[in-house]
Amino acid sequence: MTLEFPPGFVWGVATSAYQIEGAVDEDGRGPSIWDTLSHTPGAVRRGENGDIAVDHYHRVEEDLDLIATLGVGAYRFSLAWPRIQPDGRGAVNERGLDFYRRLVDGLLERGITPVATLYHWDLPQALENAGGWPARDTAHRFAEYASKVGDALGDRIGYWITINEPWCAAFLGYSLGQHAPGRAEPSAAVAAAHHLLLGHGEAVDALRATAPEATLMLALNFEPTGPATNSDADRDAARRADGLYNRLFMDAVLGGAYPEDVLEDLTVVSDLAHIRDGDLDVISRPVDALGVNYYTTTLVRAGDAPAEAAPTQWPGSAHVVAHEPEQATTAMGWRIDPDGLERLLRRISSAYPRTPLYVTENGAAFDDEVGPDGIVDDVDRIAYLEGHLRAVRRALDHRVDVHGYFVWTLMDNFEWASGYDMRFGLIRVNGPSRERVPKRSFGWYRDMLRANALVG
Ligand code: GBH
Numbered sequence: 001m002t003l004e005f006p007p008g009f010v011w012g013v014a015t016s017a018y019q020i021e022g023a024v025d026e027d028g029r030g031p032s033i034w035d036t037l038s039h040t041p042g043a044v045r046r047g048e049n050g051d052i053a054v055d056h057y058h059r060v061e062e063d064l065d066l067i068a069t070l071g072v073g074a075y076r077f078s079l080a081w082p083r084i085q086p087d088g089r090g091a092v093n094e095r096g097l098d099f100y101r102r103l104v105d106g107l108l109e110r111g112i113t114p115v116a117t118l119y120h121w122d123l124p125q126a127l128e129n130a131g132g133w134p135a136r137d138t139a140h141r142f143a144e145y146a147s148k149v150g151d152a153l154g155d156r157i158g159y160w161i162t163i164n165e166p167w168c169a170a171f172l173g174y175s176l177g178q179h180a181p182g183r184a185e186p187s188a189a190v191a192a193a194h195h196l197l198l199g200h201g202e203a204v205d206a207l208r209a210t211a212p213e214a215t216l217m218l219a220l221n222f223e224p225t226g227p228a229t230n231s232d233a234d235r236d237a238a239r240r241a242d243g244l245y246n247r248l249f250m251d252a253v254l255g256g257a258y259p260e261d262v263l264e265d266l267t268v269v270s271d272l273a274h275i276r277d278g279d280l281d282v283i284s285r286p287v288d289a290l291g292v293n294y295y296t297t298t299l300v301r302a303g304d305a306p307a308e309a310a311p312t313q314w315p316g317s318a319h320v321v322a323h324e325p326e327q328a329t330t331a332m333g334w335r336i337d338p339d340g341l342e343r344l345l346r347r348i349s350s351a352y353p354r355t356p357l358y359v360t361e362n363g364a365a366f367d368d369e370v371g372p373d374g375i376v377d378d379v380d381r382i383a384y385l386e387g388h389l390r391a392v393r394r395a396l397d398h399r400v401d402v403h404g405y406f407v408w409t410l411m412d413n414f415e416w417a418s419g420y421d422m423r424f425g426l427i428r429v430n431g432p433s434r435e436r437v438p439k440r441s442f443g444w445y446r447d448m449l450r451a452n453a454l455v456g
Pocket of ligand 1 (some may be wrong): 016164165168221223293295296297298322333334335361408415424
């Protein structure tokens with residue numbers, strides 16, 4: 001049976017700056033917190049870093065041609081703040097902006113819509129030295145950056161994502177300490193989450209002023225969370241994790257209020273004094289759409305860790321632990337659960353029916369094997385993508401207003417704390433030559449989006 005998608009449905013593919021660009025010392029770029037963390041022994045698997053990454057900075061023309069061959073209508077990428085403001089404040093570095101002008105013009109020449117993310121985790125190190133996201137001033141600096149980028153590129157970019165996955169930036173970065181800046185300070189993490197959201201709201205105002213016609217959104221990582229057993233303790237653990245992962249961010253941005261139960265949970269680690277009158281009005285400035293990043297669902301249970309034991313991704317709920325999945329997982333160890341995406345899209349749309357949705361990331365890492373012909377026959381990735389697209393199609397059948405879908409990711413790249421070991425790409429990147437070789441999934445996605453339908 002052929003499953004068609006609506007006419008005009010946006011097909012895309014996504015990347016982020018630090019994961020692909022390399023060229024970390026070129027054309028005036030300043031250091032970011034990921035440069036610092038990735039050069040800290042023990043922080044990244046095999047001691048890898050993004051110094052060269054997949055050398056996209058120097059291979060941008062080749063990569064543009066690959067994107068055009070893929071046939072997507074839209075390309076989602078991020079701008080490296082430290083290229084544009086090396087110290088995170090003040091005058092722009094024109095050479096840094098020039099790279100993005102070339103990229104965006106190259107997309108437009110090829111008929112591809114640029115979707116630009118302003119922040120995908122590469123905070124200028126100078127701003128971390130001044131306190132980082134736990135400091136309120138960082139939100140204002142982000143708004144200033146947004147305004148300058150809007151001035152420079154607003155004439156040619158019609159789709160903006162302010163911040164990618166504030167949950168990860170705040171709680172993996174400042175509480176678990178697995179992501180940059182590698183701090184394990186639950187109270188600081190709670191303030192970081194708030195200031196990331198405040199920065200988002202202020203950036204919406206800044207972009208509206210400079211690019212009034214543009215579509216503005218942010219991208220949240222959603223992870224539907226359920227209890228491992230039906231015990232009261234496990235169900236409370238699931239409420240807490242769902243609250244931190246999903247509701248804290250979605251309800252603040254789309255509903256204008258933090259969920260009360262989550263605030264209550266957080267008082268164990270924070271006095272919440274960083275939340276000021278009027279902040280939620282800024283955080284909930286109307287957006288034109290919501291970006292939904294979806295990879296997996298999680299089961300959690302109540303462990304017995306005392307609240308302040310080891311670093312946790314759950315500030316205030318350190319006893320919540322992930323339940324090891326019994327079903328198939330990706331190479332990351334994440335459950336493969338396409339139905340979770342349908343349920344999630346329906347949940348968001350019933351809570352906030354007026355907000356159009358884009359799936360701004362979905363994809364999977366597998367242990368790709370290179371065949372004798374040099375090609376990766378990644379049937380497991382194709383099955384993952386197809387399953388999730390069927391879930392999107394079912395959500396559309398239920399009248400969920402999904403406008404587009406972006407595969408994570410164009411090509412294998414620096415997968416944060418996992419280094420280059422985890423490959424999410426539609427294109428294989430063979431190091432050290434960094435030769436690009438499209439996988440089978442690349443051709444599968446190209447054929448699917450050309451037909452605007454899943455066939456078979
Ligand atoms: C995204 O984050 C990022 O935006 C992107 O840069 C990155 O390369 C990509 O995903 C792949 O990682 O251990 O079962 O509890 C992903 C957000 C948050 C999704 C943590 C998986 C853990 C699942 N992730 N979550 S589990």
